[in-house]
Amino acid sequence: MKNVEYIIVGDGYAALFFAHQLMKHNQSFIIFSEGRKSASQVSAGIINPVVLKKFTTFWKAQEQIDFLKTTLHEIQSYTGKNYLIDAAIHRIFHDENEQKLWLKKSDNEELSAFLDKEFRHLGIVKNDFGTGKVDQSARLDVNNFFNDLFGYFENQSALVKEKFEYAKLNPSDSSYKNITFKHIVFCEGMGVKENPYFSEIQVNANKGHHIKVKLSKGIPANVTIKKKHFLFPLGNDLYFYGGTYDREQLHHHIDNSAVEQLVRGLSEFYPYDFEISDASFGFRPTVKDRRPIIGRHAEHKNMYVFNGLGARGILNGCYFSRSLYDFIENSIPLHEEISINRFNK
Structure with a gap:
């Protein structure tokens, strides 16, 4: 039998960012990945603190941006690569009203750090009313991020390339096939609908x-254009x-x-x-209140879910991986807005 602290089931942002938290804290783990292209792996990799339809921001945007930069720097220490592409988003304005709205919102305390007040005209593309630059926006080098991390974990004997078989999981004695574990975390995206333990979560x-x-x-290579x-x-x-x-x-x-x-x-x-x-x-796993779903199984206390990252998979997956780790290892309660228990009220 092989013994690890954690089994992680999944192959998207939630799984890999949580695996990084375990690495940081010297916890042993095995990731089960069936090798399919998850929604994370075909995602654009956009890192964006602004909702570009309405020029608003979202919960903990600055904290998430800061934490992602720190985390990617930590990951670079063992893969040797920087996955952050410095290519800011330039939002094409549809008309003068959008220009005015952008300027008005840029004076908002929550948005002043993100909405650049200097409008620009990009060559090549049609942008008669100019563009607004989103400060602190960037992209993730998605393909290399996944290839390198999976390769690294495989070299560490921490990756199993096969579909997880729920029927062979025994929660009562914390075993799966020939592996014993302390905790198991399901990071399956829409695959969770096949999971008999968490299929009812509201994604x-x-x-x-x-x-x-x-x-x-x-x-140009250093811009991301958005209309x-x-x-x-x-x-x-x-x-x-x-x-x-x-x-x-x-x-x-x-x-x-x-x-x-x-x-x-x-x-x-x-x-x-x-x-x-x-x-x-x-298929992005989305939640009606636009918050991740994180928490412990009601009956099996060694079993957890990390899901519902939606269209902000990079930021949500990175930032809330720490919340899940602190919940499991340090008994720090999950914020009510991300806890699985919020749907039980």
């Missing part, structure tokens, strides 16, 4: 499509454009209407020819 799928395109005229969706360079003459939001069409194949929506959106501000090289989708 809903939000399907997001994105396309990879070849542009006849490229955009309806995000556009930024991936390298090798490819660009990311996405993603959509769909709570209705939840089938497991490409939705042509979503691709058409993206083509229309890109054509609105990119006036040159482009060619689609690929289309992908993922």
Whole structure:
């Protein structure tokens, strides 16, 4: 039998950021990843403290940005790579009213650190009313982040590439197959619906499509352009454009209407020819109150869930991984707004 402090089930941001917390505190663990491309792994990797539809911010935005920077620096110490891409978001204004609203909101104490008051005009794309720069925004190098961390954990014998079999889990004696553990944490995204222990948690799928395109005229490497969706360079003459939001069409194949929506959106501000090289989708686990769902199983006290990260998977996954760790190891209560128990009231 192999003995570890933790089993982690999942292969997205929640799983990897929680694994990092365990590494920081010298806790032994095994991650079970079935090798599929999770919603996290096909995500845009946008790090953004502003809701760009209404020019508002969200709960603990500054704390989450600061904690992410610290965490990525810690991860760099063992992978040797920096995954933070300094490419600020430039939001294209639709009209003068949006310009005025941006300036008004930039005087708000919560938003002054994020909304740059100097408007800019970007070359190449159509932006007749200019753009607003989101300070402290950036991108994560998603592909290398996952490849390197999975590779590192595999070299540490902390990664098992197989589907987790719930039937072989014995919570009463804290064992799974030939492994004994102290705690097990499920970070499965929408896969949680197959989990007999947490299938009832209130997460809903939000399907997001994105396309990879070849542009006849490229955009600068150090910007992320946003109008309806995000556009930024991936390298090798490819660009990311996405993603959509769909709570209705939840089938497991490409939705042509979503691709058409993206083509229309890109054509609105990119006036040159482009060619689609690929289309992908993922299912974001979202919660009606836009907060993660974190907590302990009501009956099995060695069993936990970390889910519902939504469209802010990087920030939520990073910041609240510490909350879960402190809850388990230091008995620090979870904030009511993220606790699984909030739905029991």
